[in-house]
Amino acid sequence: MSEHRKPNTEHRNWQPKIIAFLCNWCSYAGADLAGVSRIQYPPNIRVIRVPCSGRINPIFVLKCLQNGFDGVLVSGCYPGDCHYISGNYYARRKFAILKTLLEFIGIEPGRVQFSWVSAGEGEKFAQVVKKVTDDVKKLGPAKRFVKRV
């Protein structure tokens, strides 16, 4: 590995960077509620709002990992609650395929997670973020699929 990437990864105070794709109608609102209710959660996530979990293309997730994110969280409405009726069911199938593929390229399963959070679940949102952050922290910095020369 080149010298250039070392410092960040071996730093004792390393903090994971996690990207969170949140559905506008539920998890994003859940995150908002957590904020408004002043529920604390780890500041490691960077949020991208999507219109529905069904909008997420597996390529997005791969790209995040390739660009050096240590973890990816995808969160949408509960089964049966999707604003567009079935987007989250399709998302779940895409995710299952992506998971299988990630195994082949050696990405640890805990790095990429999928969960349901509703607009009223500020508390759950905080828990999910905490869990993902803890899991990714345990795994350490993502090195497997990060671009190299």
Add this chain to the structure above:
Amino acid sequence: MSKVLKIDKNVHEGVRELLRSFLENKKVKGVFALKKINENGAVAYSLITNPNMVEAILPFFPFMPANAGKLLSHLTLTGSLKGPIAAVVRPCELRAFVELVKREQGSLENFLFISSSCGGVYSLEKSVNGDLSTDSELWSKYWDGVKNPENQMADVRPTCKACEHFLPYSADMTVLLLGNKAIDTECKISLNTDKGEKFADGAKGEFIEEEIENEALKLFRNKRIEEKKRLFAESQIEKFGMDGLIKTFGRCIGCHGCSNICPICYCNLCTFDSRDYEWEPSTYETEIEKRGGIRVPPNTVFYHIGRLTHVGISCVGCGLCSDVCPADIPLSTIFLKVGESVQKVFDYLPGKDVEEAIPLTTFETEELTEVED
């Protein structure tokens, strides 16, 4: 037991005779099959209507110049053909076509599908440099291997030697080649559907009953399954990780021949050929800054991983990607292995049944809870 039409001619002549009679009796409007295009042994898929041209058809020439499924999709992209067309294609080509039809890239209507218990094909390399013609050694060796499971097609492509789906799933007629020692004197065609029977009605020959799944086929299947296990194990894909990916895909020259030849890759503008895939100058600058240097063009491994997410669920393992790769990357093994694990999640066999939806276009409300955290 299946209904079988037995013609007292060798398999090639037998099928030609049948096709000729279809054209002469106006049972079909055209015939789609491999046809000799010059005297050097070159063949190409052709669509013909003139019965006199049937002479030049080589229905089972062991070479795949393109996946016929992709070609048939081109023919029927905006609607079905009017007249019935008899199409002689290999099982994996038929599966690719069915898969494309499910993706609304063609129509099965008005086709009579004639396939065979398939002995595989030679690699592109072997086929195009003039070594393969009907009076070559490769040709006689091929047919020897088709007749006899013991000398299991010595030199056909690794993909074919490891292919267990050598019986077509949705053909109207199956020409019985594999393990049939009498192919030089008789042509047996199993009639799988009502349509197949209707077309065969009145053909010169004898109608008999026969079991298709015989001992020889079992032997072939076992050998091929064994070979597939060996090939998959040898590829070591599970252990890939980034180093393996770089080792394997790092030598890719980025010609995108694999996606162009792939029957499942039907997009008019591939993401990976699009502007979407290009970096802005500023991205280059940040990346160089971060890493001290980058490969140009970037995203070589990403292209392959990306393609795997696109085609894995529908990959029929036709082997053309490996065939065309100038960098000799065992794409077909990788795509089929990863493809099969993805397909297994949904218990899906691509191209088997046109009524069965592609897993990504449908869902169950109660399923896959193991992927949720």
